[in-house]
Amino acid sequence: MRRGLEQGTLPDVWNLETPEIIKEVFEEYYLAGSDLVQTATFQANGVALRKHGIEKIKEINETSAKILKSVCPENACLIGDIGPSGDFLPPVGKASLDDLQNGFQVQAKALEKYVAAYHLETFSDLQEMKAAITAVKNESNKPIIASMTYKKAPKGFFTVMGNSVQDCNEEFQTLGVSVVGANCTLGSHDFIELAEVLRSVTPDIPISVKPNAGQPELEGGVLVYKQKPEDFANDLKQVLEYGVQIIGGCCGTNSSHIKLLRKEIDNYIQRR
Numbered sequence: 001m002r003r004g005l006e007q008g009t010l011p012d013v014w015n016l017e018t019p020e021i022i023k024e025v026f027e028e029y030y031l032a033g034s035d036l037v038q039t040a041t042f043q044a045n046g047v048a049l050r051k052h053g054i055e056k057i058k059e060i061n062e063t064s065a066k067i068l069k070s071v072c073p074e075n076a077c078l079i080g081d082i083g084p085s086g087d088f089l090p091p092v093g094k095a096s097l098d099d100l101q102n103g104f105q106v107q108a109k110a111l112e113k114y115v116a117a118y119h120l121e122t123f124s125d126l127q128e129m130k131a132a133i134t135a136v137k138n139e140s141n142k143p144i145i146a147s148m149t150y151k152k153a154p155k156g157f158f159t160v161m162g163n164s165v166q167d168c169n170e171e172f173q174t175l176g177v178s179v180v181g182a183n184c185t186l187g188s189h190d191f192i193e194l195a196e197v198l199r200s201v202t203p204d205i206p207i208s209v210k211p212n213a214g215q216p217e218l219e220g221g222v223l224v225y226k227q228k229p230e231d232f233a234n235d236l237k238q239v240l241e242y243g244v245q246i247i248g249g250c251c252g253t254n255s256s257h258i259k260l261l262r263k264e265i266d267n268y269i270q271r272r
């Protein structure tokens with residue numbers, strides 16, 4: 001948004017329209033100390049793109065991966081980013097599992113040549129996540145990070161579709177996912193507790209967390225995240241104590257948050 005993306009525009013299209021800006025952003029994250037940077041393809045699956053009337057699924061995914069590869073340092077990795085379709089299965093919506101799976105598979109096929117692993121993130125329906133995991137597995141033997149997005153309820157953490165952390169992570173283990181995780185919806189403070197739950201539910205599998213920069217505030221019809229990078233990094237310092245293996249930032253975070261987080265990670269590693 002800061003760089004001129006208009007409300008309602010699909011960011012994924014920027015890979016084709018303004019590749020120089022995408023490249024600049026990728027570089028910024030590696031310079032901030034990221035070991036893993038994701039392709040700008042969160043909505044570049046077949047279902048989501050076609051809903052916007054866009055057919056260039058292969059081109060968008062390949063281009064983003066190529067740009068990322070061109071700036072990826074030797075000691076870092078590029079991750080294929082896959083988000084939900086935006087459609088829902090019955091009874092909430094009319095999508096079919098086959099359509100969703102095919103939509104994800106087209107995307108994975110386009111990314112496969114370039115990425116080291118896949119991050120399937122911000123899913124709120126376990127059924128859809130399963131379709132995405134199956135789709136990626138049909139195209140690839142590379143590691144999969146599976147992150148659901150949870151809300152905090154009095155009885156614990158659940159997706160809006162009612163899936164608990166335990167249900168999701170049990171399913172992920174059955175499906176042979178390499179890393180289980182959570183991202184988005186909640187801010188860094190709630191992720192302290194969520195990381196503890198993730199760790200206790202799945203003690204033997206690597207964990208990934210990507211909180212938002214606090215909770216957004218509505219300003220002039222637009223959601224704005226105002227959390228300071230210092231506060232974000234300070235919360236994540238506590239998250240690190242639960243032994244998470246992958247940690248990053250979701251909505252509202254930028255390279256300043258990552259820079260400070262990197263410092264906390266380095267301190268944590270030194271202390272151990």
Ligand SMILES: [Zn+2]
Nearest residue numbers: 184185250251
């Ligand atoms: Zn997010």
